[in-house]
Amino acid sequence: MIEKRKEEHIRIAENENVSAFHNYWDDVYLMHEADPEVNYDDIDTGVDFLGKHLGFPMVISSMTGGAEIAKKINYNLATVAEKYQLAMGVGSMRAAIVNRSLSDTYSVINERNVPIKIANIGAPQLVPQGKEAIDEKDIAYIYDLIKADFLAVHFNFLQEMVQPEGDRNAEGVIKRIKELSGSFNIIAKETGSGFSKATAQRLADAGVKAIEVSGLSGTTFAAVEYYRAKNEGNAEKMRIGETFWNWGIPSPASVYYCSDVLPVIGSGGLRNGLDLAKAISLGASLGGFARTLLKDADQSVEAVSRNVEMIEREFKVAMFLTGNKNVYELRKTKKVIGEPLKEWMEV
Amino acid sequence: MIEKRKEEHIRIAENENVSAFHNYWDDVYLMHEADPEVNYDDIDTGVDFLGKHLGFPMVISSMTGGAEIAKKINYNLATVAEKYQLAMGVGSMRAAIVNRSLSDTYSVINERNVPIKIANIGAPQLVPQGKEAIDEKDIAYIYDLIKADFLAVHFNFLQEMVQPEGDRNAEGVIKRIKELSGSFNIIAKETGSGFSKATAQRLADAGVKAIEVSGLSGTTFAAVEYYRAKNEGNAEKMRIGETFWNWGIPSPASVYYCSDVLPVIGSGGLRNGLDLAKAISLGASLGGFARTLLKDADQSVEAVSRNVEMIEREFKVAMFLTGNKNVYELRKTKKVIGEPLKEWMEV
Amino acid sequence: MIEKRKEEHIRIAENENVSAFHNYWDDVYLMHEADPEVNYDDIDTGVDFLGKHLGFPMVISSMTGGAEIAKKINYNLATVAEKYQLAMGVGSMRAAIVNRSLSDTYSVINERNVPIKIANIGAPQLVPQGKEAIDEKDIAYIYDLIKADFLAVHFNFLQEMVQPEGDRNAEGVIKRIKELSGSFNIIAKETGSGFSKATAQRLADAGVKAIEVSGLSGTTFAAVEYYRAKNEGNAEKMRIGETFWNWGIPSPASVYYCSDVLPVIGSGGLRNGLDLAKAISLGASLGGFARTLLKDADQSVEAVSRNVEMIEREFKVAMFLTGNKNVYELRKTKKVIGEPLKEWMEV
Amino acid sequence: MIEKRKEEHIRIAENENVSAFHNYWDDVYLMHEADPEVNYDDIDTGVDFLGKHLGFPMVISSMTGGAEIAKKINYNLATVAEKYQLAMGVGSMRAAIVNRSLSDTYSVINERNVPIKIANIGAPQLVPQGKEAIDEKDIAYIYDLIKADFLAVHFNFLQEMVQPEGDRNAEGVIKRIKELSGSFNIIAKETGSGFSKATAQRLADAGVKAIEVSGLSGTTFAAVEYYRAKNEGNAEKMRIGETFWNWGIPSPASVYYCSDVLPVIGSGGLRNGLDLAKAISLGASLGGFARTLLKDADQSVEAVSRNVEMIEREFKVAMFLTGNKNVYELRKTKKVIGEPLKEWMEV
Numbered sequence A, B, C, D: 001m002i003e004k005r006k007e008e009h010i011r012i013a014e015n016e017n018v019s020a021f022h023n024y025w026d027d028v029y030l031m032h033e034a035d036p037e038v039n040y041d042d043i044d045t046g047v048d049f050l051g052k053h054l055g056f057p058m059v060i061s062s063m064t065g066g067a068e069i070a071k072k073i074n075y076n077l078a079t080v081a082e083k084y085q086l087a088m089g090v091g092s093m094r095a096a097i098v099n100r101s102l103s104d105t106y107s108v109i110n111e112r113n114v115p116i117k118i119a120n121i122g123a124p125q126l127v128p129q130g131k132e133a134i135d136e137k138d139i140a141y142i143y144d145l146i147k148a149d150f151l152a153v154h155f156n157f158l159q160e161m162v163q164p165e166g167d168r169n170a171e172g173v174i175k176r177i178k179e180l181s182g183s184f185n186i187i188a189k190e191t192g193s194g195f196s197k198a199t200a201q202r203l204a205d206a207g208v209k210a211i212e213v214s215g216l217s218g219t220t221f222a223a224v225e226y227y228r229a230k231n232e233g234n235a236e237k238m239r240i241g242e243t244f245w246n247w248g249i250p251s252p253a254s255v256y257y258c259s260d261v262l263p264v265i266g267s268g269g270l271r272n273g274l275d276l277a278k279a280i281s282l283g284a285s286l287g288g289f290a291r292t293l294l295k296d297a298d299q300s301v302e303a304v305s306r307n308v309e310m311i312e313r314e315f316k317v318a319m320f321l322t323g324n325k326n327v328y329e330l331r332k333t334k335k336v337i338g339e340p341l342k343e344w345m346e347v
């Protein structure tokens, strides 16, 4: 059942327009440097992220696992993550807990030398939902399964809410996070609606190591569920998907809010290396890409590779054209913020 | 004659686009809480409104009565109001005063156990208009007829003005309101153009208990009368309808202005439970829905019921996703205001 | 030749879209008063303008004369000006100076009892342009011809500039105005580009009695000349018409700038009585309508009359809905200014 | 090879839409002066630019050379530059250095009496790029070749970056500029992305005499290269062209930033004489036009001449309508800045 749903998610994400109406990265402008005084070939795109080194500050955000098709996707992504020295997350690993025969759809990434590996579990699963919460042993299992560096706990309550069958308890999550943060390096991750500054602060206090914002701009699960509902002919669920289609904190605003508090992975709507540079310029340490890689990953290593190579190229070009020799300088580069994003930056 | 006009109003409201060009609720954004720390099932959507308890802060705004078709509509609405424990208004009760044989098209709501019932009369009828003003005895009659908790006095002077045959005297209304406010619990209600803060203050001084803003965003009677004029081939009346189509104070601005002064029912353009949550977040105690329920009410109890269930669900989801356990907390939730609404919030 | 050009102007103004791209009156919002406490029938729309009384603060702005078709138009307009007690201007009277046999195309308005009559001459004609400037005797002739209360000196230098054959000297205009202001009651009038505050001040110092702003929003002569050029197949002139199509100070901004300095006639783009009320609310004493009356005036008294009746009605409705019993109160009514007009109000 | 690429550039610039999505000159509004008190025929459009006199403040920006078609274009442009007494640049002269037989495609402009002649070389060629940097002797050669008054060093790093084969070293440019500024009058020139204030300051410190901003609004080489890539079927290069299509500092903002620091040539997106007047009003000394002249220059002297005559006319009309008798006054004329440009003016 999970497996079937996962595949449906992938097909919808590949074929339908599941993006927010406005991509707020379009409201961020970097200040051009006509005379960059940089040799492109000397630009160092490398970064250290909490002790590990990456080729450039890109994360392949958590997408899949727990289905046959996912195995291929994860393998292709891992191959490219190794090639470009990227961080990579796998999709929610609940399936591997429930059904260990699906474990290899995740652990396939161990066949490649991925510098930062991120396990993934939903925040809703950390607390009882009718059924019992996932226990620490299970988490240790998935963490070890991929030899993870981090555990992304994804906060996808919008998605849960737009499904009638979704998990509906969020109480106690922070307590569980606090407990788990002794044993695991936790990244608090959204899936399309972003984190506010206050929430980032609360998560930092609970021992979280980093935030992946995944704000409003790109994939929204209200849209994904809208299309699932459409396939099912479920008018009620279609309506709630429409109502919450554009719900959330714009990605760049969320990066800006949270990066005062914790290391941040800027994500949600990144389409290219210029968007990545914008994320860094607003304070992110890394930037995460999900849906924009999906179709390529479903196709071949070469397809993803070409895409990632372009992202790296565009990112390096943005560094060059702003006259920044390394990623740490880029974080302080000048920028201009346009409407409608501006309203969010001023609260 | 009234009866025929009432039916025409309903048909137009059901079938034509009688909304303002811009729905200003689209300019209100609630701050998402990624980790709400709430159990959805524990969320208390209940509210007390001036001594009465509601299942969630929804009012079925005054729409109809005085015609056969209205009886069915009111019956269907009342059935749903009982089911979800909502407040409900009936349409203008002048018809019942003029022709008591029409009384049951209103009193039909007594067949259901509606927690808050709101009688309805036009402010223009409180003062002489060529014909005499309605006297207190008549008001007592309609109040008792539905065993009302409140009397909504609707200020629909825009509508009067766009009809050549409309009532044109507004002098003395406030004096009548002051007199009546000793005997009846009065809600001052607009029908699509909203109240300013100064007006709310004057009405509060006159003894009014609450304001239903019904501002600019949804149904505008300039549009309704435009279509009536079109049917009649009356070019002059069509023109005045067009000229004043977008007249009024945007609903969210009016909620914001008035809620410092009196308990407020936010209405005018609410389409779903998220809009309702936005109204509450700006200071409203309750939110009112009219036209969005009309077609369903004309059809069946089941249709309205499904719609209201979705509104409740969306409302509760918005509470959940902003991390608010009860409606009183929701009123203090963070929000962002976009253009063009922003200009109205700054005056 | 003038005669032919005049007719061409009229045909173009009737049949082509010769308006600025944006009508800035759409950026002005009046604050609705739900409980106006006014009897519509008691509203006094009358105003005194520099010693004369008008039925409501409307001017029929200068449009025509000097051609057979103009005679009918002026007659029709004057008939309506008498009926509604409006001020009325005739078009540029140069034709009557050059060729006195055309005088009756202007003086036809004396057949009606128009409360304020405004003679009209171009500012460019007050100074030498190759040919000699018009002398005071000629001005006295046209002033007396229509028994004028005012002399509108129209500043139409944009129009002159977009025609290759246009007058190109503006030097000495202010000196002539100063001289003439001893003998005539002068209104400085634009024809679609508005006055700045500094210019209004200079004109006030020169003895001008009032300003008719005729700003950017409605008719622009860059467009009129564009269409003339198109008819002639003159690509150069078409281009300059396009380049300056949206040149000028938005009408509401100009009203706002100038009304600190002199009595103001708000004009340029007024379409209805609501626009008129907006002009008054920004400080204008009267509001002027031109092109919106042209087609009706070319047709019949009845057609213009119907239009003016609607304008009056809409104006009175706007007064009513803002709770203003007379025009002087309306000038102080609350308003909200939106983008893009706002940028102009803040300089 | 260079020759073929040059011709391709020209064809694309003539036939495809290679402009930024938004022309920011549309966000600049000049304050109209209804009574300009100027005689159009007395307006002095002349300017002195660093010791040389021009008929009006227009530069024909650097476009071409090094190909047969370029010779004709340069000849036609020079003929018009003489006629209207304009400054004129030739395109990048690298071709003449590499292959002296191409020299006459540049020196053809010596057949006309052009008041200010601007030689042109790319900043990337001033530093080693695998191959050696251009030496001072070569620069002296091209400078003398056209008897240049200035050497425009063009900073086109965006263009280099969107081509896989582009030059990628920018290190040492400023040092070379400093050295060369002893022997040549250098203008630092962009080609579509503009200069920031800080960069202008650095260039001033290195001895540069003026800045030609060529900001974002008109031609963008990301677009030009996008179309070349499209012709080649090179998807990667198409993508990077799209990603950086709107990269850069809006032309009017760049004029505003830099004119505090150095004499400025406002360029990038100028379409007519009104845009030129806007550039001057923001502080530019001259304004540069490129692509808008290209097709005409490719056709005939008459075609360019007609275009330039219109530009001059429109410019003079703008001076007249703002009441400015000479170009120095125009620089202080009042203006209003609209969105989205405004965000850039406030940083």
Ligand SMILES: Cc1cc2nc3c(=O)[nH]c(=O)nc-3n(C[C@H](O)[C@H](O)[C@H](O)COP(=O)(O)O)c2cc1C
Pocket: A009, A010, A013, A061, A062, A063, A064, A090, A091, A092, A120, A152, A153, A154, A189, A190, A191, A192, A214, A217, A218, A219, A267, A268, A269, A270, A288, A289, A290, A291, A292, A294
């Ligand atoms: C098909 C698909 C599946 C996803 N599955 C997960 C998941 O299992 N766990 C998770 O944390 N995020 C998941 N995400 C969310 C992404 O990691 C990311 O936060 C979100 O899609 C926004 O980024 P984008 O706009 O680049 O797609 C998924 C996204 C997509 C498109």
Ligand SMILES: Cc1cc2nc3c(=O)[nH]c(=O)nc-3n(C[C@H](O)[C@H](O)[C@H](O)COP(=O)(O)O)c2cc1C
Pocket: B009, B010, B013, B061, B062, B063, B064, B090, B091, B092, B120, B152, B154, B189, B190, B191, B192, B214, B217, B218, B219, B267, B268, B269, B270, B288, B289, B290, B291, B292, B294
């Ligand atoms: C068909 C129809 C009839 C209405 N009749 C009344 C009425 O009799 N009395 C009243 O106070 N408001 C009446 N209203 C106004 C509504 O109560 C409400 O204020 C207004 O429609 C704005 O809300 P909406 O945008 O949700 O429709 C009516 C609205 C509609 C659509």
Ligand SMILES: Cc1cc2nc3c(=O)[nH]c(=O)nc-3n(C[C@H](O)[C@H](O)[C@H](O)COP(=O)(O)O)c2cc1C
Pocket: C009, C010, C013, C061, C062, C063, C064, C090, C091, C092, C120, C152, C154, C189, C190, C191, C192, C214, C217, C218, C219, C267, C268, C269, C270, C288, C289, C290, C291, C292, C294
């Ligand atoms: C056909 C036509 C002829 C005009 N002729 C004159 C004129 O002779 N003198 C003058 O002062 N204004 C003249 N105007 C300008 C108008 O008085 C007015 O200032 C301008 O049209 C802007 O108002 P509108 O947008 O309501 O048309 C004319 C306008 C039109 C449409």
Ligand SMILES: Cc1cc2nc3c(=O)[nH]c(=O)nc-3n(C[C@H](O)[C@H](O)[C@H](O)COP(=O)(O)O)c2cc1C
Pocket: D009, D010, D013, D061, D062, D063, D064, D090, D091, D092, D120, D152, D154, D189, D190, D191, D192, D214, D217, D218, D219, D267, D268, D269, D270, D288, D289, D290, D291, D292, D294
């Ligand atoms: C076909 C073409 C060729 C160009 N070649 C050069 C060049 O060789 N050197 C240079 O400095 N700028 C060159 N430019 C850039 C222009 O000088 C100018 O900076 C830019 O096009 C922006 O102005 P525009 O929007 O008016 O076209 C070229 C522009 C075009 C359209």
